[in-house]
Amino acid sequence: MRSTDIDTFDLAPGRTLARKYEVVTRLGGGWEGEVYKIREKSTGIERAAKLFFPQRNLRNKAATSYARKLHNLRACPIVIQYHTEESIVIRKHPIRVLVSEYVEGELLTDFLKRQPGGRLHAFPALHLLHAFVVGLECIHRSREFHGDLHSDNVIVERYGLTFELKILDFFLWQTPKREGYQDDLCESVRMFYDALGGARFYAKQPKVVKDIVLGLKRTLILKRYPTATHLRLHLESVRWE
Numbered sequence: 001m002r003s004t005d006i007d008t009f010d011l012a013p014g015r016t017l018a019r020k021y022e023v024v025t026r027l028g029g030g031w032e033g034e035v036y037k038i039r040e041k042s043t044g045i046e047r048a049a050k051l052f053f054p055q056r057n058l059r060n061k062a063a064t065s066y067a068r069k070l071h072n073l074r075a076c077p078i079v080i081q082y083h084t085e086e087s088i089v090i091r092k093h094p095i096r097v098l099v100s101e102y103v104e105g106e107l108l109t110d111f112l113k114r115q116p117g118g119r120l121h122a123f124p125a126l127h128l129l130h131a132f133v134v135g136l137e138c139i140h141r142s143r144e145f146h147g148d149l150h151s152d153n154v155i156v157e158r159y160g161l162t163f164e165l166k167i168l169d170f171f172l173w174q175t176p177k178r179e180g181y182q183d184d185l186c187e188s189v190r191m192f193y194d195a196l197g198g199a200r201f202y203a204k205q206p207k208v209v210k211d212i213v214l215g216l217k218r219t220l221i222l223k224r225y226p227t228a229t230h231l232r233l234h235l236e237s238v239r240w241e
Contacts, residue, residue, distance in 0.1 A: 005055045009034050009090055016041075017049065017097065018086040030169060032056045037102055047083065048102045054093045063096040069170050070100065073142055078135025080166055103166045105158070108151040112195055119197035122209050123240070129192040129212070130235045131163040136184055137228040145180035147171030149187035151194065185228055186218050208238055 008029065015023040017038060024037040024046065033052040040047060052063050063085065070082035086097040112118060120128065132154070139145060146153075148171035158164040175183070193213045196205060202213070212234070214220040225231040 006053050006091065006093060009036075009051055009095075011036055011051075018088055021047070021049065021086075021099070032062060032169075035168075038099070046102045048080070048100045049086075050098045050100070051088075051090075052096050052098075054095060057096055060096055063098055066170065067098055069144055070098075073139055073144055076135060076138035076142065078132075078138065078165055078167055080168065103155050103157055105155040105166065108154040108156055108165075108191070108195075111156045111159075112151065117197065119201065120195045122196065122206055125192060125195050126208070126235060126238075127161075128163050128195060129188065130232065131165050132188055132191070133228050133232045133235065135165060135167065136188060137232055140181050140184070140228050143177065144170075145175075145177065145184050146187075147175055147180050147183060149184055149191065151191055154191070181227070182218075182222055185225060185231065186216075186221055188228075188231075189213060189221055190216060208240065 011017075011023045011026065011034075013023055013025055017023065020041050021038040022041055024039050027035045027037050027048065029035065033050055033056065036049045036051065038047050038049045039045070050066070057063050067082055067085060070079060073079040074081060080103060081101045083099045083101065086099060088095050088097055112120065136146075146167060148169065149167070153168045155166040155168065156163060157166055189212060193202070193216060196202070196209065202210075205213075211224075212231075214224065225234065
C-alpha cells in the first residue's frame with residue numbers, strides 16, 4: 001500500500017457528511033471501502049453509506065458500476081435499494097459515497113450462531129434456501145449476478161414462516177455472466193450446506209438435502225440445476241419424507 005492510500009476512514013459518530021448526514025456507527029468494511037449507518041439530518045431517516053477508498057475507485061469507476069448495478073436491480077426485493085451519490089473530502093482526498101436504504105436485521109453468520117447447535121435443521125434450512133434462490137432468480141433475470149456470496153453478505157431481515165433476506169456487496173470484477181450465474185448458484189448451495197452444519201452433520205442429512213447439495217460437486221449441481229429457476233422449481237415440488 002502506498003503511503004497516500006487510505007485503508008480506513010475511522011469516522012466518529014456524530015460527524016457530518018455532505019452537510020446533510022450524521023454518522024451513527026460503522027457497519028463494516030472490505031477491500032473497496034467501508035459502510036456506515038448514517039442519519040439524514042432533515043428527516044431523521046437512517047440510511048447506509050458506502051465510502052470507497054480512493055485507490056479502489058480510480059476515475060470513479062467502481063462507485064459508478066456499483067450504483068448502476070443496484071439501480072438495474074431495483075425491482076428485486078432481495079437487493080438493497082440505492083438512493084443517491086455524494087462527494088466528500090477526507091484527508092484532502094475526494095471520496096465518493098453511495099447512499100442506500102438501511103436494513104434492520106442481522107448477518108446470516110450471526111443468525112446461525114444464535115440457533116441451537118449453531119445451525120438449522122433441514123426443514124427451516126430449505127425455507128432459507130428457497131427465499132435466497134427466489135431472490136437470486138430475480139437478479140439473474142435482470143442479467144446481473146452477485147459473484148461473492150457467503151453468509152457475511154446476507155442479512156436476515158425477518159424470520160417467521162419464511163425468511164426475508166437482503167444481500168450486500170456485489171462483486172464488480174468482469175466475470176463472464178454465465179460463469180457468474182453458475183458461481184452464484186453453487187455458492188447458494190454451499191451456504192445451504194453450511195447452514196445445516198457442514199461436514200459434521202452431512203452424512204445424517206435426509207435424502208431431500210443430499211439431492212440438493214450433491215456432495216458440493218460443482219459439475220453435478222450445475223447438471224441437475226442449470227439455473228436458479230431449476231433449483232427454485234425443485235424446492236417448490238419436493239416431497240418431504
